[in-house]
Amino acid sequence: MLRVLVTVALVLGAGFLPEQAKIKPAKAPNRSVASDYQPSPSYDEQAEQQLFDLANHARAQVGAPPLQFDEGLTLAARAHAAEMAQAQELSHQFNGEPSLPHRLAVASSLHLDHAGENVAFDFNAGQAHQHLMLSPPHRENLLDPGYNVAGFGVIRSGNRLYVVEDFGHSVPGFSAEQTESAIAEAVGRARRAAHLPGLTLQSDGGLRAAVCSMAQEDRLSTRPMHELAQRYSVLSYTNLHPEVLPASATRLIEDHNLRNVAVGTCFARTRTYPSGVYWVGLLFY
Numbered sequence: 001m002l003r004v005l006v007t008v009a010l011v012l013g014a015g016f017l018p019e020q021a022k023i024k025p026a027k028a029p030n031r032s033v034a035s036d037y038q039p040s041p042s043y044d045e046q047a048e049q050q051l052f053d054l055a056n057h058a059r060a061q062v063g064a065p066p067l068q069f070d071e072g073l074t075l076a077a078r079a080h081a082a083e084m085a086q087a088q089e090l091s092h093q094f095n096g097e098p099s100l101p102h103r104l105a106v107a108s109s110l111h112l113d114h115a116g117e118n119v120a121f122d123f124n125a126g127q128a129h130q131h132l133m134l135s136p137p138h139r140e141n142l143l144d145p146g147y148n149v150a151g152f153g154v155i156r157s158g159n160r161l162y163v164v165e166d167f168g169h170s171v172p173g174f175s176a177e178q179t180e181s182a183i184a185e186a187v188g189r190a191r192r193a194a195h196l197p198g199l200t201l202q203s204d205g206g207l208r209a210a211v212c213s214m215a216q217e218d219r220l221s222t223r224p225m226h227e228l229a230q231r232y233s234v235l236s237y238t239n240l241h242p243e244v245l246p247a248s249a250t251r252l253i254e255d256h257n258l259r260n261v262a263v264g265t266c267f268a269r270t271r272t273y274p275s276g277v278y279w280v281g282l283l284f285y
Helices: 045-061 071-087 100-107 125-134 136-143 176-193 207-217 223-229 249-253
Strands: 006-010 111-122 149-157 160-171 200-202 233-239 260-268 277-284
Touching: 045 125, 045 136, 045 149, 045 160, 071 100, 071 111, 071 149, 071 160, 100 111, 100 160, 111 125, 111 136, 125 136, 125 160, 136 160, 176 249, 176 260, 176 277, 207 223, 207 260, 207 277, 223 233, 223 277, 233 249, 249 277
Parallel strands: 006 111, 200 260
Antiparallel strands: 111 160, 149 160, 233 277, 260 277
């Protein structure tokens, strides 16, 4: 199952000690999201670029790969920074506001398997970066080698900057055919590792539709998949990394009586997986 790791931390700005953020549950999904955000003179593009450059400079000093700018994550960060400026307080999620994974999914088409966020207010970008680097959880986000994309939003309110730094790890997207091929190859490798003959890859006209029924219902147990299980040994799961088989696949794959396998996949964004995931079904017989 896709693991969405959301690392969140809160800095109170110049002269204050950092403290861990407490995320409030969203009560309604209709509060403003990134797609509603309209640029205004209050956002500080120069400060955003300065913070981004400072982050990559700090990463280079510790050997972490540079962050790539993403416009969608930037829009998400700006929208949340505007929320903080309007409320005149720091938070990772206001009442009625979507959670971080949902905000990023609305704003960006990237396939993210984990994400994180820093929020702060300060008087200029240089001070904001310095204070974030002095706080262990914020520093961890800034220097985390597992992140490869980011978008920073800065809203200027009077002489104060409200800062949001959104980080993510983006993985490549694949077509259904590419995904199914990668899974079939992984099954073949597992069979060879167990010193068993390979399975013949078969096609099943209804398998992909049955797999997509799981995505449509946002759950693994659906009637079409149950019907297939009456005729085959069935394995169904979700993963954003199609080449990685779940541990539960071992027993089925190493069955000495098997001769054939069929693979079906369907990529979809759902409430459970806002940034998207591959829904997978395998038939063994």
